[in-house]
Amino acid sequence: MTVEQRRHLATEIPGPESRKRLELKRTWVADGVGTVLPVFVVEAGGGVLVDVDGNSLIDLGSGIAVTTVGNAAPAVVRRITEQAQAFTHTCFMVTPYDGYVDVCAALAELTPGDHAKKSALFNSGAEAVENAVKIARRATGRTGVAVFDHGYHGRTNLTMAMTAKAMPYKHGFGPFAGEIHRAPVSYPLRDGLSGAAAAERAIDVLEKQVGADQLACVVIEPIQGEGGFVVPASGFLPAIEQWCRERGVLFVADEIQTGFCRTGDWFACEDEGLVPDLVATAKGIAGGMPLAAVTGRAEVMDAVHVGGLGGTYGGNPVACAAALGAIEAMRSLDLVARAREVGSLMERRLRAIAADHPVVAEVRGRGAMQAVELCRPGSTEPDPARTAAVSSYCHSQGVVTLTCGTWGNVLRFLPPLVIGDALLEEGLEVVAEAMTATR
Known part of the structure; x- marks a missing residue:
């Protein structure tokens, strides 16, 4: 694995080089093709994406469950x-x-x-x-x-x-x-x-x-x-x-x-x-x-x-x-077993977050496919605004997160199965920080 497995912010997210390329995207790519996190990636491997500005981001999305075995395996x-x-x-x-x-x-x-x-x-x-x-x-x-x-x-x-x-x-x-x-x-x-x-x-x-x-x-x-x-x-x-x-x-x-x-x-x-x-x-x-x-x-x-x-x-x-x-x-690599390990780690951390934040209505999933649904405390009324704010905070801190759900109120986690435990823990710690920062 040639990509260093660490989170590193060299610039704000997105950085100046990514912003330049976003202007080209606006010129040449149809507006209907959206982007969750507007950074241009130049290298990826394990649990990390590296952008054109030299930022290294923790990947908790796997390109929507695609790079299960890691990028460039x-x-x-x-x-x-x-x-x-x-x-x-x-x-x-x-x-x-x-x-x-x-x-x-x-x-x-x-x-x-x-x-x-x-x-x-x-x-x-x-x-x-x-x-x-x-x-x-x-x-x-x-x-x-x-x-x-x-x-x-x-x-x-x-x-x-x-x-x-x-x-x-x-x-x-x-x-x-x-x-x-x-x-x-x-x-x-x-x-x-x-x-x-x-x-x-x-x-x-x-x-x-x-x-x-x-x-x-x-x-x-x-x-x-x-x-x-x-x-x-x-x-x-x-x-x-x-x-x-x-x-x-x-x-x-x-x-x-x-x-x-x-x-x-x-x-x-x-x-x-x-x-x-x-x-x-x-x-x-x-x-x-x-x-x-x-x-x-x-x-x-x-x-x-x-x-x-x-x-x-x-x-x-x-x-x-x-x-x-x-x-x-x-x-x-026995990724069936690894998915269970990753899932156990994620579930433990997400349940700890839920215990501190009543906006979390449910932690659910199986294996390395975990999610939290955010609702107004004490109800099942969806809270998509808080969900978007949490995800946006994570992005600003170099963690790739995705949302989903019929009401847009679910944070979903799909890390590559080859991600290291320490890197995964760090990414979830940023999620915990995001929950606190967006109260």
């Missing part, structure tokens, strides 16, 4: 370099290559269930979700798609329709694809229901308002990402899965933010023994390179006619090489 860089020197593209649909097949084989091994599996590779999480729906519709002969409150699935037309939150993801972009039906999710802080009761409520909505015989699939994040790191009450997901089995509805797990060791298992579904019919993956799959996948029961995947799946860049050979390097690193 040696195994990823080595495999990318070897592949790029050999060839960078042929299009798998024209002339195939080993890397694509090897990634699919690894996915068959790693995803839940011991049934025969096949995969198709794409470029982004939204593509993976959209293709999972295509596959489910073709396999079942039905058209309906069930999704859940607070869910996020992407920015394409179909996945915007599937996403719950309007601003900024959907506002002004309609009309959207049809046959999308939304059910209430289990949100323990807000509904107070057991998993079984929350599932009964959701199933009742789907049975009465849609009809199981109209549904091709149920698509759900095992832990909701953009919706606020909402962890369903125990028993909710197994009950939904069982209902799907009984009704011939395919159960699709959107593991795009939760997959690849992030939650302390290879996939979040493993926590309650779920075996999805289809799994959509992206983000952490390839160490920062654009790659996504749909992995599922072989007979379901094979329901699609030849030529019905694919894309020019899907399963790009360099991205596949990166994925194989990332999986190599996850195995060799």
Whole structure:
């Protein structure tokens, strides 16, 4: 690891060189492409980002759960370099290559269930979700798609329709694809229901308002990402899965933010023994390179006619090489176990912060996917202003933090799993300072 693992502020955040480049961004980049922390990065590794002004920032976001194995991870860089020197593209649909097949084989091994599996590779999480729906519709002969409150699935037309939150993801972009039906999710802080009761409520909505015989699939994040790191009450997901089995509805797990060791298992579904019919993956799959996948029961995947799946860049050979390097690193470094260690450390520190700050309504998450929801003390009224202020303070002190949630009142923490304990502790200490400074 060549990047020194320390926080260092050489200038204010953003510094003068970053501000110059921000002017170029304003000139040449569409305003609709936002930026959370306006510093221009020139180097990154481990748990640190280095900007053009020489500031070293602690990374508690991993590029939104992407650089799980760290930036420029040696195994990823080595495999990318070897592949790029050999060839960078042929299009798998024209002339195939080993890397694509090897990634699919690894996915068959790693995803839940011991049934025969096949995969198709794409470029982004939204593509993976959209293709999972295509596959489910073709396999079942039905058209309906069930999704859940607070869910996020992407920015394409179909996945915007599937996403719950309007601003900024959907506002002004309609009309959207049809046959999308939304059910209430289990949100323990807000509904107070057991998993079984929350599932009964959701199933009742789907049975009465849609009809199981109209549904091709149920698509759900095992832990909701953009919706606020909402962890369903125990028993909710197994009950939904069982209902799907009984009704011939395919159960699709959107593991795009939760997959690849992030939650302390290879996939979040493993926590309650779920075996999805289809799994959509992206983000952490390839160490920062654009790659996504749909992995599922072989007979379901094979329901699609030849030529019905694919894309020019899907399963790009360099991205596949990166994925194989990332999986190599996850195995060799035992990042499943490391995610649990990171999660334990974060949960302990965040609960200590919560004890001192009644604005924290809940600490929740699993493994290295932790969050705090901020509400007016003594209530569940969201406090997005305080959340934004805390995050802004962290940024000014050289700590990369992210917010999320339907009301924008959740601080989420997704550090690279290779971050050192001392650096992680320091980053969370800044979060504690931010909570005090913004009272």
